[in-house]
Amino acid sequence: MFHTPDTETLRLCSVLASTAFGLVFALVRFGRRVEPHFAHWSASAFLYAATLTGFEPARGNAALIGLLLGALAASNMLIVSGLRAFDGKPPFPSWMLAPVLICVGAHVLPIWIGGHGPIASMFTHAGDTISVAISAAITGAMLWSSGKREQSRARRIAGLAMLAYLPGYAVTLAAYASTAPGINYLALIPMLSDQLLLGVLNLGLLAIPAERAQQRLRDAALRDPLTGVWNRAGFDAHAKRLAAPGAAVLAIDLDHFKQINDRHGHLAGDNVLIELARLAGAEVASLGGEFGRLGGDEFVAILPASRASDAQVCANQIHAACRTYTAGMPEWTTSIGVSQIGAYEESHHDALQRADVALYRAKLAGRNTLTV
Secondary structure, eight states: OOOOOOHHHHHHHHHHHHHHHHHHHHHHHHTSSSOHHHHHHHHHHHHHHHHHHHTTTTTTOHHHHHHHHHHHHHHHHHHHHHHHHHTTSOSOOGGGHHHHHHHHHHHHHHHHHHTTSHHHHHHHHHHHHHHHHHHHHHHHHHHHHHHHHHTOHHHHHHHHHHHTHHHHHHHHHHHHHHSOTTSOHHHHHHHHHHHHHHHHHHHHHHHHHHHHHHHHHHHHHTBOTTTOSBOHHHHHHHHTTTOSTTOEEEEEEETTHHHHHHHHOHHHHHHHHHHHHHHHHHHHHHTTOEEEEEETTEEEEEEOGGGGGGHHHHHHHHHHHHHHOOTTSOOOOEEEEEEEOOTTOOSSHHHHHHHHHHHHHHHHTTSSOEEO
């Protein structure tokens, strides 16, 4: 039913597909100011296409084929460098040169040492396959691991596509070991893999920036635009992970905030809110908690049950920080109410209501104080 695959036709398909993706990456790069990762990925695609084109003219020239195999590894490393540039890291650490040199050496050294005999040929084929597989494995592993760390589906898809080449390299090794050296399996089998995986890999790379942009939009929708801390919806969403029996909830309110606005202007009031969010947010974050602004001058925090015993200490530190920060600002203080999530409560909402009651008592007691 199926004819024997034509290696040259498969190679041409890979060259055309890779060139097309290189053009897409290049056009996207030229349309934006600061997105260097697209330049790396475009160079990777073009280098891969050029390398595949060069194998036929280089047939019989060991040094040139070794350089082309090194270029294959370099095309994989350019994917890694683009990922590092996207994450704000130096794109070219020195270790990235090692897979390139391994590919060159794995092809050239057996021929220089053993000539062109059958044993040298076997070692050359095996070395070529293993060395190219190493560069693919490094690229796939870095895409996959960063995808898990960043919770990026696009990275994991691209990493899985690259790792999916490895079974093809294993089949290539088995083919060289079990058959007479008449077919260039390293050209045939990876080219077959390209027809499925090359598009998945490059589409995954294209989706990485769009995925981050969508995540930033979702995150911005959950942030208070003035202070940058969680808004009510964001706090509710992130407090769920800490909402367990024994967790501490703090209700925090600025004292006489209306008077600050009336006497010093709304800009001064905004600066006070921003500074309170910075100071209190840092204290809460140091204990592994979440902090948010409910609206106006009302803030809320939740501390995990394991740090609930530090809730009063945290509140006192917030008080102390607010009392000492007066440079360029009107003097301001806070009132704080503290409560805990009960044994049979599944969310923080009831505890927040009790913390609000405690906060109200703190204001009745003269403000600038803490009530538990």
